[in-house]
Amino acid sequence: MRTFLRDTTTGQYFQGLNRWTPDRQDAYDFGLIARAFRFARKIRLPGLELIVDVEDPNLLGDTPFELFWRRTLHARQ
Numbered sequence: 900m901r902t903f904l905r906d907t908t909t910g911q912y913f914q915g916l917n918r919w920t921p922d923r924q925d926a927y928d929f930g931l932i933a934r935a936f937r938f939a940r941k942i943r944l945p946g947l948e949l950i951v952d953v954e955d956p957n958l959l960g961d962t963p964f965e966l967f968w969r970r971t972l973h974a975r976q
Contacts, residue, residue: 902929903950904939912950913938923952
């Protein structure tokens with residue numbers, strides 16, 4: 900499993916500090932969803948998507964980060 904953050908306004912993937920790329924292959928892989936979540940909370944960029952790339956593309960799709968965050972918070976309550 901690979902985990903990425905994508906800016907929905909530009910369609911680009913996070914690559915590094917102040918660096919974004921249109922190519923998922925060049926994007927930074929956070930590895931863990933929790934790691935991507937913590938980083939996204941730090942940078943507070945509106946319109947982020949959490950992208951989870953799995954071997955079977957039917958298992959997961961692209962999830963807007965704000966929706967993912969709300970679901971995560973709701974599950975903890």
